[in-house]
Amino acid sequence: MKIITSIILINIIFGSSNSFSQEDSTRASFESQHLFTLSSGISLHTVRDEIMSPLMYRGTKIPLSFMYRFRGIENRHTVLLYYDNTELNSSITKTYNDEAISHYVKNLNLNFEYSFAKKVTTLEDFNTACFLGIRFSGMLNMRNYYFIQGLSHESAEQMTGLGIHVLTETTIQQESNNFLRVEINIPCVSYVLFSERYNANVSEKFDDIDLEKNILWQLFKNGDIVTFNKLFEMQADVSYSFFVSNHIGFALQYRLQYYSFAQYQDLFHARVLNNQFLIGLTVKL
């Protein structure tokens, strides 16, 4: 029995190393890659939340993003974590010594994404591979509106979605690992919290929340499954990765995130636009 097991193990090991060597010989300049990128830069966050104010609020901040990418021969996996804590101002924000004292918003933006895509075609003339897949994403956009004398109301959207993930990767120079990546993500079905709000205090979803019990769990239970009729969300991403050595590289990234979420019988909308310009350090394994 031990002999049989040993033979199987040896076969597996040698067999797999053979298959790897065959694979290597056929793809010349491409091997499966694990890319870890830590990025930062500048984000421009723009919000119009009609539940809270008729005015647009916007601000810039330095976000932090961590991305893991697996680049296989036929597929791609991506995990992204994004954090952005921004102070937003409006046309009526009053400041004192450059500090906002009234009519400003403290905005926390957290994102988590996992996407998987499979190669569907290759455009040889353009050195471009096209992928199609799905993306699972979770987003929390929480805002505290400071009106006057430190008095504030809270507003938030939280959405967890499953949607289409379209990705193209263009090799910029043959025989190099440098590539341009363009992706578009559109969630098709989302589970959203904090819905059906009528004003800062009122929503049939949390009017009955018992403050003495677990609020998070009650909020979670009171979510809604929505699709394009209530929530249009889109995220586009263009990044260019170039390597200065076999394992170290840089990534330049532009990311656009937008959603429009209808509240209370579509009477009000929260529209949020987030532009990010990021530069990151990439480690390739």
Added chain:
Amino acid sequence: MNNMKRSFSILISFLFFYGCDEMIVGSDPTNTPESNFEIFWKDFDRYYAQFSLRHINWDSVYTLYRPRITPTTSDGQLFNIFSNIVYGINDMHVTLYSPMGDVYWEPLIPASYPSRRIINAGKYVRTGAPQNSVLEYRTCQDPAIGYIIIRTFEGQSEGLSMTDSRYLAIDDILSQWKNMKGIIIDVRGNSGGNGINAETVADRFADQSRVYLYQRQKNGPGKDNFSSWKSMSIEPKGSYQFLKPVVVLTSRATMSSAEMFVMAMQNLPQVTIVGDTTAGGIGNPIFRELPNGWTYRLSTGITADAQGRIMEGVGVFPDVPVLTTSADSANGIDRILEKGIEIIKNSK
């Protein structure tokens, strides 16, 4: 090289979006007198909950004032019009904040109204006792009677616990005062804050779960769009509940969530409310803002007591009505506090 050019052209086309946020999320409403009036009027129309209660025909407000607003209406003229509207609503939770001043309707409190504060404190209360930033506590001259003055229920929630932790000091105070004959809680000058903080304090005096008020919210644009009545309760919480005699001192300056506190306490068997009727404004207010930078506050709810009596514009009646007059004040007499001490002393 072509690929490189294409890459940059794609990047630049995305950069285009960077400057187009107004195109995508929509631009601000114009800052004109007409626009500011329209937003102001419409916000009240959508959110204000007490038109019917206060016998106000809001459409007639539009009919009356809208024609007076023109592109040449000055800020001063607009301020006067808004002020007239705010005063006309007669709701202490309706306030206009502007660089020209704050406008709000006050309950009918005379300029000189000594009932709203402790008079000649040293005569009744010992000094030098430990203090808390929101719950000031010490004993009366009779050390068997505790005295807590709560000047506000303001305080933001921390995390998801909702209660400002400063109010949890009530547990420490009561654990020190287990042997007291009774406690006086003075909210005569308390203008409110966060109702959860009020409830947190009241919970420490509850013998069992008791509904203390009902609220309904304006939850739609129609004039009759209201939620169903929702009850709010207090229940025994904290390490110790003080079930011996308690007197709560009130006045016309006891407002908003301080009135919620009074309603919660009034339902408890060991509690007596002493003083004047409270202000009569609970309302669950929200803030809104205008393109010209002015801010306003309005009530989005209606509150009734545990018996179903509407409290808005009425207030909570004390169990023992007492006023401190100007003459009392001049003579260093706090009539309301004296009555409170007397009730504790005479309790069994």
